[in-house]
Amino acid sequence: MSEVTSSMELGIDNFVSEVVDPNTGTVYPAPERMKQFLTEVLTADRAGVDSFGVGEHHHQYFLDSAPVVILAAAAAVTERIRLRSAVTVLSADDPVRLFEQFATLDLISGGRAEMVLGRGSFTEAFPLFGLNVADYDSLFEEKLGLILQLREDVHPYWKGRHRPPLTGQGVFPRPAQAKLPMWIGVGGTPSSFVRAGVLGLPLMVGIIGGDPRKFRPLLDLYRKTGIQAGHDPATLQVGIHCFGFLGDSDQQAADDFWPGYERTMATVGRQRGLPAPRRARYDAETGKHGAFFIGNPETVAQKILDLELALGGFTRFTLQMTNSMMAPDTMLRSIELLGTEVKPRVLKARAGS
Amino acid sequence: MTATEPMRLGIIGAGKLGMTVARLAIDAGIEVVISGSGDVDRLAWTVRLLAPGVRAATTAAVAESADVVVLALPFHRFHTLDRGLLDGRIVIDAMNYWEPVDGADRAPAGGDSSATVQQWFPKARVVKTLNQLGYHALKAAWVATERVAQGVAGDDPAARTTVMALLDRLGFDSVDAGPLAAGVNLVPGSPAFGAASDASTLSSLLRAGATGAGSTAAIWPDRSLS
Numbered sequence: 001m002s003e004v005t006s007s008m009e010l011g012i013d014n015f016v017s018e019v020v021d022p023n024t025g026t027v028y029p030a031p032e033r034m035k036q037f038l039t040e041v042l043t044a045d046r047a048g049v050d051s052f053g054v055g056e057h058h059h060q061y062f063l064d065s066a067p068v069v070i071l072a073a074a075a076a077v078t079e080r081i082r083l084r085s086a087v088t089v090l091s092a093d094d095p096v097r098l099f100e101q102f103a104t105l106d107l108i109s110g111g112r113a114e115m116v117l118g119r120g121s122f123t124e125a126f127p128l129f130g131l132n133v134a135d136y137d138s139l140f141e142e143k144l145g146l147i148l149q150l151r152e153d154v155h156p157y158w159k160g161r162h163r164p165p166l167t168g169q170g171v172f173p174r175p176a177q178a179k180l181p182m183w184i185g186v187g188g189t190p191s192s193f194v195r196a197g198v199l200g201l202p203l204m205v206g207i208i209g210g211d212p213r214k215f216r217p218l219l220d221l222y223r224k225t226g227i228q229a230g231h232d233p234a235t236l237q238v239g240i241h242c243f244g245f246l247g248d249s250d251q252q253a254a255d256d257f258w259p260g261y262e263r264t265m266a267t268v269g270r271q272r273g274l275p276a277p278r279r280a281r282y283d284a285e286t287g288k289h290g291a292f293f294i295g296n297p298e299t300v301a302q303k304i305l306d307l308e309l310a311l312g313g314f315t316r317f318t319l320q321m322t323n324s325m326m327a328p329d330t331m332l333r334s335i336e337l338l339g340t341e342v343k344p345r346v347l348k349a350r351a352g353s
Numbered sequence: 354m355t356a357t358e359p360m361r362l363g364i365i366g367a368g369k370l371g372m373t374v375a376r377l378a379i380d381a382g383i384e385v386v387i388s389g390s391g392d393v394d395r396l397a398w399t400v401r402l403l404a405p406g407v408r409a410a411t412t413a414a415v416a417e418s419a420d421v422v423v424l425a426l427p428f429h430r431f432h433t434l435d436r437g438l439l440d441g442r443i444v445i446d447a448m449n450y451w452e453p454v455d456g457a458d459r460a461p462a463g464g465d466s467s468a469t470v471q472q473w474f475p476k477a478r479v480v481k482t483l484n485q486l487g488y489h490a491l492k493a494a495w496v497a498t499e500r501v502a503q504g505v506a507g508d509d510p511a512a513r514t515t516v517m518a519l520l521d522r523l524g525f526d527s528v529d530a531g532p533l534a535a536g537v538n539l540v541p542g543s544p545a546f547g548a549a550s551d552a553s554t555l556s557s558l559l560r561a562g563a564t565g566a567g568s569t570a571a572i573w574p575d576r577s578l579s
Contacts, residue, residue, distance in 0.1 A: 122453045122454070124453060126456065127456065133429050133454070133455060133456040133459075134433075136429075137390060188369045188488070189368050189369055190367065190368070190369075191368070191389060191391055191396075191399065194395060194399050198395075210489040210492075214492070217402065217403055221399060221403055225398065228398075272453070272541060273540070273542035273543070273546050273547070274546070275546070275548060
């Protein structure tokens, strides 16, 4: 279980959040910010980044409440990059409608669509769509079961608590890929790792702080559960998602990312009752065993390789680069470095090992 | 109960917090029994791999057999438990109300989430602690060389003393924060929340919280969406 697996994809999972122009202190107008985001995806595509995900938020500081629409626009201007939700808040949506949308995205993109399904760490979508937070778990369980069925079954028969039954009507269009990729997105909740293992679904783990090597026991739980449930170990893929940012030097990357990070933590974090961010803590997270993959390409590539060994292998690593106070060119440079500098280093080191 | 007396710790909620507390306790030589929302067999499998030595059980069995019970559920779920379940038990309320997750309609009056818990379990001896640090911070504090302190608030002095002895065995210092109502000085938005500090620093933070200095309103900004 500790052998290094054969493939490794490097990706980005960004949010379309409000961004402040660091030179003027004013917020980029929403239409401009949306264009910037599409340019981020386009830049990633051209730089050889393997995949790009967009988050889903129903919140005044974000423009990504309709992620599939954004992904469709990205699909039309890109050629190779895989496109996904990160994550789709499945509990608050209708699985049939979601499947239709992602199948359509798959057609537009020529088979480059993927879904990452999660419970979501925020429940702001619940009251918006008339759902009860108390149903958090049962909504997710039921809807996950249904969307997995829709992937296999063109004319599904289905009955549940949270949605009217399906009686064999067809669900169309069918995607371009024979089996639309569906990952489970998790945080640190143990039962989520067990669920993914039981179902044999690939697992995307979001790590937002602390030493990421501490996730090894949870990943082993996922793998052992999957094998015990009879799934082929090769299907039990793991992806890791962390904050990250690239610059031409370690110092520059850390300094470019800090102001927006501090701003976000000092506003959103404070509203959640958390203490003000400190630079010393931030620097510790960007260090050798922290959760932030921020630095020059050499530093970040080495940190990814070290973590892969420590966690018993993963096949996908994605960076959350979104920053609430950053010039677009700085962001595009970081994206470019991931594709043109980090990826070749990681692949070369793995091929040689 | 003294610090060396054998005890059985019950934990209701096998998520991030519950499993972390279970690990700390089992390593301290405390017998631990835990329950979760799913079926017991599946939880037993999880526990065997993540916290060997901890026993998985139904919530009723946890309440029945434990000397001290930790509530480690999401705040919006505790009222799904039977109101008589914890009669006479020492109950650690390790939960926090968090609007984005728990919903605005569950906001406790005056921000006093433990009062809501005590009202739901009128005959339980509720003590608020283990809520002031996130589960990452609990793990970090556990392996740190300097001991980190936790505030302890409760109306029953004997229950408070037992819980402080338990915290000591788990590797934490504790600061007596006073009656249960003073637990509002330990919740998100208070100066003490999220502070991994020693006992004397924590005492000052609790005083600052009690006088209203440096506290922030623990609310999500745009209520227009909810």
